[in-house]
Amino acid sequence: LITMGSVGTGLLKGLRRVLEQQRKSVDLCRTSRAWSSTVSFSDIDEKDDMGDDGDLKDSRRELEPQSVDPKKGWGFRGVHRAIICGKVGQAPVQKILRNGRTITIFTIGTGGMFDQRVIGSADTPKPAQWHRIAVHSEHLGAYAVQKLVKNSAVYVEGEIETRVYNDGVDGQVRNISEICIRGDGMLVNID
Numbered sequence: 046l047i048t049m050g051s052v053g054t055g056l057l058k059g060l061r062r063v064l065e066q067q068r069k070s071v072d073l074c075r076t077s078r079a080w081s082s083t084v085s086f087s088d089i090d091e092k093d094d095m096g097d098d099g100d101l102k103d104s105r106r107e108l109e110p111q112s113v114d115p116k117k118g119w120g121f122r123g124v125h126r127a128i129i130c131g132k133v134g135q136a137p138v139q140k141i142l143r144n145g146r147t148i149t150i151f152t153i154g155t156g157g158m159f160d161q162r163v164i165g166s167a168d169t170p171k172p173a174q175w176h177r178i179a180v181h182s183e184h185l186g187a188y189a190v191q192k193l194v195k196n197s198a199v200y201v202e203g204e205i206e207t208r209v210y211n212d213g214v215d216g217q218v219r220n221i222s223e224i225c226i227r228g229d230g231m232l233v234n235i236d
Contacts, residue, residue: 125205127224129176130235131155133197137180137189149186150223151178151193153201177223178203185232192234203230 137151157173178201180186193199203226212219226232 127176127201127203127205129153129155129201129224131176131199133193133195133199134173134175136195137186137193139186139190146181147183147186149180149189151189152176153178153199176201177221178226179208179223180226180230180232182227182230185226185230189232198235200231200233200235201226202232203227 131153134152134154137149139147139149141147153176154173155176156171180189201224203224205222206225207220207222209218209220211217
């Protein structure tokens with residue numbers, strides 16, 4: 046003999062009530078090979094108990110249609126994260142900004158591997174992709190200056206950002222993409 050608690054009996058009562066509703070509250074629509082159903086819960090009596098403790102009574106909520114408003118966009122920022130594992134090209138250099146903060150800048154090369162898929166190209170390496178890394182955390186910046194040297198293997202995880210600056214030589218406005226390591230980023234020397 047299986048016994049149910051008050052929550053189980055409340056669920057069964059609620060399920061029975063929904064199934065006993067008239068068929069006209071359920072609409073089935075077929076649109077371009079997709080079936081959708083809408084059920085109206087407005088006929089359910091809110092005063093009926095769903096159990097002795099009443100936990101399920103307040104758990105109902107209105108479903109809102111999922112859509113994208115072209116005027117407002119998607120409503121989220123997106124992900125601008127990069128994970129790179131490669132070799133240090135330029136040794137880390139610390140720079141002091143005008144606001145007094147210190148950032149550490151270096152480059153990482155990825156790729157440069159031999160392409161084994163092409164016959165006859167045994168000694169022609171693919172060109173390396175170079176990535177500019179800007180470490181904004183002083184603790185990780187000091188670690189980079191002490192531990193990283195040219196050609197050492199490193200793992201980097203950070204945000205992809207595009208910085209706009211005025212070139213001091215010719216006064217042009219320039220854009221530069223870099224991977225910024227802040228408090229939530231990672232910098233690991235693999236060697």
